[in-house]
Amino acid sequence: MKIKYAIVGAGPTGLGAARRLKELGEKSFIVLEKNSHAGGLASSFTDEKGFTWDIGGHVVFSHYEYYDQLLAEILVDEYIEHLRESWIRAAKVWIPYPFQNNIRHLPNLKKWECVRGLLPGVRSEEAPSNFFEWINNTFGEGIAKHFMLPYNYKVWATPPESMSFSWIGERVSVIDLKTVIKNIILERDQLSWGPNNKFRFPLKGGTGSIYRKLAETVSSHILYNTSVTSIDQKNKIIYDSEGNTFEYEYLLSTGPIDILIKKWLEKSSDTLTNAAEMLKHNSVIVVGLGLSTSKKDSRCWMYFPEDDSPFYRVTNFHNYSPNNTPIPGQGRALMCEVSYSNHKIVDHNQIVKEVEDGLINTALINEEDRKNIISRWSINVDYGYPIPCLQRDEALMILQPALESMDIYSRGRFGGWKYEVSNMDHSVMQGVEWAERMINGQPETTYRIS
Template sequence: MHVKYLIIGAGPTGLGAGHRLRELGETSVLLLEKNAYTGGLAASFKDSAGFTWDLGGHVVFSHYAYFDRLIEDLLGDAYLEHQRIAMVRMLERWVPYPFQNNLRHLPREVQWEIVEAMLPGRRPEKQPANFREWMDVVFGAGIAKYFMVPYNFKVWATPAEMMAYHWIGERVSVVNLEMVLKNLILELDNKSWGPNNVFRFPLFGGTGEIFTRLGDRLGDMVRRNTEVVAVDAQAKVAETSQGERITYEYLLNTGPLDQFVLQSLNTPNGELREAAGRLAHNSVFVAGVGVDGMRDDPTCWMYFPEDNAPFYRVTNFHNYSPNNAAKPGASRALMCEISYSRHKKEDLSQLMESTVQGLVNTALMDEKDRDNILSRWSCELEYGYPVPTLERDPALRVLQPWLESRDIYSRGRFGGWQYEAANMDHSVMQGVEWAERMVLGNQETTYVVK
């Protein structure tokens, strides 16, 4: 079989590429998806108790008019819109997110410890060499101690000293000392920071409903249960797990870039293998706990920097849509995320029990709620987040030009390996922009190797 455009993976990036190619009149397109479903890391699953779970905390917000139109076309009016309410749990209290903008909710001695460390002359005045040094330079030792250091290790499962910081952009609300003092003295809250302060969510089916519909729309262009196991870059041939050989003119890989180079690509040279080996990622254990009964809690999601719970984030998934719960309006869906890696080992066999204990420790469940648990669902994601280490960009500068010189392109959360361009809208648009580059000669703007 021969196709002009072969796409590995039917997640947000692959589906975005396939959809845009078809819009542009291209018909020789094939998406090969190893799973029985489309959506990749944005898929959703219904458990045996009737709860719907995402693979982590996804919400629909956008930087792109094209993405907005696509979502509206796919969902119609079958979505809900929410004003973000996010909190940080620390020192046995809830602090509105972003934590650094709402210090007034902390004990007074902690407030002063944090503010004192932010005063002129107290923060290091140097160019930081890594993410850990950046925390002290930008936030001061107090915020670093109480939130930035412990929380980021819980998320990334990687020492901050090994990470770069130029990826941050709109991902982290940086400190404004004047605003911090004003909010403290006038007892004001500042909760609206960030691009996702208003977001949408499908009424039924979780985030995965978006990509189920998009995959169905592409029809026979998508072939499920078909894994690419080998790619001959010179001959432009891909081999599937069923033994089929497919020739192509252009190849888009949306799976993990390191696996593609080290496991699928035929005879990559030593420099290429070394670069692929420098790409780092964490893994994520997603634990869904369905609880009978409701609480008066409008919070969307919560962050947990302390060690009294294994998770770094919990989503009140029933607040995104009541249909995510087995008993809409009468049961809660608590979706918890725990990272692990060689730097942060976890006993996966015990994580569900420690998650439930953490929910009790952090006041999201009462002891009596243990008897009201309707569902314990979990999923282990070997690839959770691509970690922006100090070695990432030098590795990408080796990998991507070599691949593109052979008409192979790698995009998406793990295909491109850029966390800062890995939101849902970014991922779809990486595929869309790649398609426009191929057909129209347009320049890509979302994914750029620096």
């Protein structure tokens, strides 16, 4: 088969690209998807008991007018809008998110340690060289000790000394000593920080319903159950697991860029292979526990920095939509996320039990609730988060220009390997902007190589 544009992956980026190519009048393109469904990491699943689960705690918010209009078309009025209510469990108390703005809830000694670390002359004024130093310099030793360092290790499964801090942007609320002290004295919480303080969620089908519906708009261009086995970049031919070949002019790859370099491309140079080896990622196990009983709890999601639980985040997924439980509006769906890597090992055979124990340790359920767990669902996600490691930008500056010289464009959460632009809206728009670049020559703004 000969096509002008080949797209690997029917996740948010690949679907965004396909949709925009079609809108711009292009007909010669194809999307190759290894799974039997669209959505990638934004897929949703319904288990045997009727609970719906996402692959992690996705929420729908946007930085883009195009994405907003796309959602309006896809969701119509079939969504629920939420005001974010998120909390942190630390020192056996619940602290409103973000931690650094609400330390007044801590026990007095820990509260003082956090304030003391912020006092003038205590924090280093030297330029940080890694994420560990940035945390200590920005938040002081107290906040670093009680939340920022243990929580980030639980999320990334990577020592913060090995990570850059260039990705921070709007991802982390920085701190002001005056505000901290004022909040403590006035016993005031500061809750609304962040781009996702208001978010939408589909009424039915989980987050994956968005991308299933988006895929339907370009369904004639998608080939499911089609796994790429190799790419002849010189002759511009893709080979799949069924022995099919696809000749292309331009290729958008939304799979992990290290797999593209090390497994798919024929005769990758040592320079590209070595650069791909510099990239790091963690893995995530998502455990969904479905309970038959209900309990009033308005929280959206919760963070867990301490070692009394294996998970870094738990989502009250039943709050996102009443249809996420088998009997709408009844029962509970607790979605728990656990990271792992070579730095942070987990026992896959015991992780569901450890998650249950962690829910008890953190007061989300009690021993009696164990009897009411009617569903235990889990999924292992090999590529969970692209780590902003110290070598990342150097590696991407080698890989991306080299790929583009071959008319190969690597975009998306792991195709671009930039966590700071890998929300769902970012990911869709990476595909949209790539299509606009191909057709109209417009520069990409969401994903930048330099």
